[in-house]
Amino acid sequence: MPFLTQRVQAETDQYCFVASLDNVRNFSTILKAIHFRDHATCFTTKNGIKVTVENAKCVQANAFIQAEVFQEFLVQEETVVFRVNLTVLLDCLSIFGSNPMPGTLTALRMCYQGYGHPLMLFLEEGGVVTVCKINTQEPEETLDFGFGNANVTSKIILLSEGLREAFSELDMTSEVLQITISPDKPYFRLSTFGNAGSSHLDYPKDCDLMETFQCNQTQVNRYKLSLLKPSTKALVLSCKVSIRTDDRGFLSLQYLIKNEDGHTCFVDYYCSPDEDVPAAESPV
Amino acid sequence: MKCVVTGSNVKVLGKAVHSLSRIGDELYLEPLDDGQYQPTTPGQDLLRCKILMKSFLSIFRSLAMLEKTVEKCYISLNDRSSCLVVQLHYKYGVKKTHNLSFQDCESLQAVFSPASCPHVLRAPARILGEAVLPFPLALAEVTLGIGRGRRVILRSYQEKEEADSTTKAMVTEMSIGEEDFQQLQAPEGVAITFCLKEFRGLLSFAESANLPLTIHFDAPGRPAIFTIEDSLLDGHFVLATLLELDIHSQDQSSSEPHQQARSTAHQDNFASDDIDSYMIAMETTVGSEGSRALPSVSLTPGPQHHSNPGPDSEEDEDEAEPSPVPGTPPPKKFRSLFFGSILAPPHSPQGPNPVLAEDSDGEG
Numbered sequence: 001m002p003f004l005t006q007r008v009q010a011e012t013d014q015y016c017f018v019a020s021l022d023n024v025r026n027f028s029t030i031l032k033a034i035h036f037r038d039h040a041t042c043f044t045t046k047n048g049i050k051v052t053v054e055n056a057k058c059v060q061a062n063a064f065i066q067a068e069v070f071q072e073f074l075v076q077e078e079t080v081v082f083r084v085n086l087t088v089l090l091d092c093l094s095i096f097g098s099n100p101m102p103g104t105l106t107a108l109r110m111c112y113q114g115y116g117h118p119l120m121l122f123l124e125e126g127g128v129v130t131v132c133k134i135n136t137q138e139p140e141e142t143l144d145f146g147f148g149n150a151n152v153t154s155k156i157i158l159l160s161e162g163l164r165e166a167f168s169e170l171d172m173t174s175e176v177l178q179i180t181i182s183p184d185k186p187y188f189r190l191s192t193f194g195n196a197g198s199s200h201l202d203y204p205k206d207c208d209l210m211e212t213f214q215c216n217q218t219q220v221n222r223y224k225l226s227l228l229k230p231s232t233k234a235l236v237l238s239c240k241v242s243i244r245t246d247d248r249g250f251l252s253l254q255y256l257i258k259n260e261d262g263h264t265c266f267v268d269y270y271c272s273p274d275e276d277v278p279a280a281e282s283p284v
Numbered sequence: 285m286k287c288v289v290t291g292s293n294v295k296v297l298g299k300a301v302h303s304l305s306r307i308g309d310e311l312y313l314e315p316l317d318d319g320q321y322q323p324t325t326p327g328q329d330l331l332r333c334k335i336l337m338k339s340f341l342s343i344f345r346s347l348a349m350l351e352k353t354v355e356k357c358y359i360s361l362n363d364r365s366s367c368l369v370v371q372l373h374y375k376y377g378v379k380k381t382h383n384l385s386f387q388d389c390e391s392l393q394a395v396f397s398p399a400s401c402p403h404v405l406r407a408p409a410r411i412l413g414e415a416v417l418p419f420p421l422a423l424a425e426v427t428l429g430i431g432r433g434r435r436v437i438l439r440s441y442q443e444k445e446e447a448d449s450t451t452k453a454m455v456t457e458m459s460i461g462e463e464d465f466q467q468l469q470a471p472e473g474v475a476i477t478f479c480l481k482e483f484r485g486l487l488s489f490a491e492s493a494n495l496p497l498t499i500h501f502d503a504p505g506r507p508a509i510f511t512i513e514d515s516l517l518d519g520h521f522v523l524a525t526l527l528e529l530d531i532h533s534q535d536q537s538s539s540e541p542h543q544q545a546r547s548t549a550h551q552d553n554f555a556s557d558d559i560d561s562y563m564i565a566m567e568t569t570v571g572s573e574g575s576r577a578l579p580s581v582s583l584t585p586g587p588q589h590h591s592n593p594g595p596d597s598e599e600d601e602d603e604a605e606p607s608p609v610p611g612t613p614p615p616k617k618f619r620s621l622f623f624g625s626i627l628a629p630p631h632s633p634q635g636p637n638p639v640l641a642e643d644s645d646g647e648g
Contacts, residue, residue: 201379203378
């Protein structure tokens with residue numbers, strides 16, 4: 001793409017953010033794991049890019065792709081922030097199709113001139129180039145869940161394979177997902193209360209799937225199942241998940257994802273507990 | 285009640301539930317003292333529960349996962365909270381507990397006795413499973429009967445009103461030889477009609493368990509009992525059968541006049557094929573009864589049924605071959621055969637393709 005390269009070179013100084021990737025899937029796959037709303041806010045610093053999606057002021061998902069994942073990563077200012085339609089962005093990133101021929105890679109170059117300018121995407125596969133311009137919007141304030149390590153009451157790290165099927169089989173007729181974490185039995189329990197009755201999924205603290213189990217006090221919290229169900233996408237991609245709750249009952253799920261090149265990326269979900277907090281169910 | 289199902293038997297239980305889910309929307313669970321079903325004596329107080337099939341099925345939804353990760357299944361009835369508790373123990377010590385609430389418990393007793401049925405058929409479930417494959421999925425009922433030459437015939441059943449309509453003009457028939465049956469204790473001519481959907485459901489379970497299916501039946505209208513058994517399980521499926529009046533003679537006379545008009549130069553008579561190639565000859569009837577044309581498919585071990593020499597033979601209309609299986613639901617008589625020759629002889633009155641359904645205005 002000689003013509004485009006020339007144009008791009010001349011304009012590089014104009015861009016406050018430029019990133020290049022040999023394999024677009026190292027970026028698009030992670031974004032799919034947080035795609036439960038149309039809009040996302042992108043924060044870029046010299047360390048990498050963070051993409052945030054929120055829903056109902058109760059749940060927030062963040063995808064972190066470090067600068068090392070990219071073949072080229074330049075950020076001219078301290079931070080560059082813009083809001084973009086994530087659905088459109090994902091459609092553009094997969095413009096050559098989502099199931100590529102084995103061995104073919106789609107290359108990506110992302111450029112952003114700054115406030116008021118569109119996000120430019122150059123995608124190339126097998127000599128064919130596509131140029132996309134996506135309009136950006138005013139960045140909106142994103143929630144700060146105030147989740148610091150100081151007030152974390154329990155922390156569990158599980159191998160994702162143990163949770164995958166459980167999450168995909170959660171009773172969707174239940175409005176809530178109740179999470180019980182306790183130093184005593186049942187240790188870690190996921191419960192649903194659906195049309196047919198209740199279901200409880202118990203993980204013992206010493207099971208092989210459990211890498212870490214730290215809990216000082218028993219906590220039972222309920223979260224809206226519909227808000228947490230999208231996290232299943234991140235769970236499927238990940239190899240490990242860390243589950244933390246704090247003293248307010250806020251939930252943090254952090255997923256460790258290894259991309260096709262072996263780089264590590266993170267996705268996290270934060271969720272506030274459901275308003276109508278009922279009495280805890282006694283273990284069966 | 286407390287029971288434990290271990291290892292691969294959990295998958296069998298799951299398959300049984302899947303199979304039963306095709307039969308009804310509610311499941312009755314009843315614990316048995318010695319594992320044998322017995323009808324209750326009046327006044328006996330038994331613990332029974334009725335649960336929604338959908339809820340129970342959701343526990344066993346993924347058969348693949350059951351096989352891969354479930355080590356044990358505990359089922360118990362919790363009277364106090366009116367709950368059926370199903371607990372699955374997975375690998376790594378992970379447990380999933382389902383508390384399914386009862387629907388109202390009512391006393392249910394099916395009165396049936398295989399021993400009182402005079403007719404019995406037994407065959408590997410796979411044979412019967414393959415035999416029902418060609419039937420349309422939307423077909424409601426099927427007729428099972430013993431035909432000429434001790435062949436077991438399965439034929440799609442149509443209500444008389446449906447049969448008169450030109451839209452539901454396809455009838456499927458399968459014929460299985462006596463040699464495929466482990467037991468065939470029924471005279472020629474007997475037949476019963478029952479629901480295909482439930483039959484398919486119980487067949488799929490029997491097939492997956494790799495067991496023979498025994499069918500105990502009596503006269504039309506009496507229940508038919510389908511049983512599967514082995515050392516671990518015992519299954520009895522009771523289906524109602526259609527009570528039918530024989531209107532065989534009516535049909536024949538009304539089709540008589542048309543028979544003459546439809547005969548052509550093609551004299552080949554399929555009924556003269558080898559006894560193994562059993563085909564029911566069909567005549568289309570036109571006029572007030574509308575018209576129907578039915579193909580006839582024969583499941584035969586041998587290749588004789590459409591190997592007649594010459595292109596003509598495959599395309600012709602059959603002369604009247606009124607030898608329907610006596611005792612079966614009113615036979616529909618049809619003229620055109622399903623297997624048409626691509627090479628149309630010039631004197632074919634129907635053009636290059638066989639007409640499967642007559643125009644109601646009587647052409648053709």
